[in-house]
Amino acid sequence: MMQIKILEGTYKIRGKDVDLSGMVFPLVEEFKVGAKGGYVTVDGKAVAGFPDRAIKIMCSGTHAYEDAGKAKSTKREETDEETIERMRERFEMLEDMTRATKKGDVRAMIVSGPPGVGKSYGVEKVLGKHDIINQIAQDGRPAKYEVVKGAMSAIGLYCKLFKYADKDNVIVFDDCDSVLQDELSLNILKAALDSKKTRRIHWNTDSFKLRNEGVPDSFEFKGSAIFITNIKFDNVKSKKMRDHLEALESRCHYVDLTIDTEREKMLRIKQIVGDGMLTEYKFAEEVHEEIIDFIDINKKRLRELSLRTVLKVADLAKAFPTKWEAMAENTVMKR
Secondary structure, three states, X not given: OOEEEXXXXXXXXXXXXXXXXXXXXXXXXXXXXXXXXXXXXXXXXHOXXXXXXXXXXXXXXXXXXXXXXXXXXXXOOOOHHHHHHHHHHHHHHHHHHHHHHHHOOOOEEEEEXXXXXXXXXXXXXXXXXXXXXXXXXXXXXXXXXXXXXXXXXXXXXXXXXXXXXXXXXXXXXXXXXXXHOOHHHHHHHHHHOOOOOOOEEEOOOOOHHHHHHOOOOEEEOOOEEEEEEOXXXXXXXXXXXXXXXXXXXXXXXXXXXXXOOHHHHHHHHHHHHHOOXXXXXXXXXXXXXXXXXXXXXXXXXXXXXXHHHHHHHHHHHHHOOOOHHHHHHHHOEOO
């Protein structure tokens, strides 16, 4: 297949026309004029960062590209702005999915990703807004939600599900990984989130706790659940537990917020701070910039490159305006 070098041409990526001058693609079809203007068709799957299909590069004529001979297809690097926009879209999708879960349109969602990238923040922001709206509404009691953290037993899970069994109620399991590592708990969750029209959960052994709290040994669950976790289900060693987790995953929408590279983590931090994460500190603009610069310059020496570290440094800047950098060097950085 003939290789061509683009001399002048654009392709729309995430709604923006991106200049592809200098890039090399396999030619699929020579220049044509369509309803939206002239274009040349190339093989997008041969170049990383483009769709796995033939794509149309907009250009003004055959003079806009040339035979590249035996040159290899080029790899296009994503710009910082494109990376930030891609990550922003993923986290906006998390907020949209949380709204759908609150309405009951989505029964369950698993949110996976590294610590300190804003998984919990996005979920709790949406649920908190919904509660405020419900509290000022005039049509009765607001729907409920609760964020559960830490350890939880199987019978504790059963009681919690009963408490939030009504429609429009949501339970958020935030790093409550004990329920994802216990066979009995997973069986309860599978029943609660089943794809059947009626989701009935049973506790078939005698329990003083259930009697004492007035919880029946069987009930219908109409609520929704969100699991926020750092666990990679594929990495679980036990086949038996992996099978249970796969069964749970099949009942949930899976939102993967993995941010693998140091560059992406740093860009995510800049985006969130730029969106107002530090507003409540009431810093002058130059202090915002100094905090970001400190994180960026020392990113390889930090104990953790995350939003939590940014907040720790901001706390120090608030408490020690004249010596926060020295304090941070001794508290958030590796020796």
